[in-house]
Amino acid sequence: MKFKRNMLLVTMVLFCVTLSGCVPGDGTNSPTNVAGFFSGVWHGWIAPFSLIYSFFNNDIRIYEVYNNGFLYDLGFYMAIISGFGGLTLSRKKKRD
Numbered sequence: 001m002k003f004k005r006n007m008l009l010v011t012m013v014l015f016c017v018t019l020s021g022c023v024p025g026d027g028t029n030s031p032t033n034v035a036g037f038f039s040g041v042w043h044g045w046i047a048p049f050s051l052i053y054s055f056f057n058n059d060i061r062i063y064e065v066y067n068n069g070f071l072y073d074l075g076f077y078m079a080i081i082s083g084f085g086g087l088t089l090s091r092k093k094k095r096d
Contacts, residue, residue: 023050024064035064040072044079 022028024043029035035043043050043064050062063076 022046023053023060025059025061029064029066031066033066035067035072037068037071037075039064040067040075040077041079044076047076047080 022042023046024035029039043062047062050060054060054062064072067073
């Protein structure tokens, strides 16, 4: 039991460290190298982790400032509203 708990803790720490390496505002994008659609999707998916990380590092934001406009916004918004599940425009109703 203790081994499983320690492995879970190690896995969670490694996961968080990996995600923090590609957060918006980390300096990889600039006015000449802007973030595109797929960066927007990725930044939308990791937005909750970026928000938590930004509490400890003031240079990190949940949204990349240097982006290409509409396509980045579209990718970011699609990822935010879909979360880690699928993007569906209609939901099936449960029958009782």
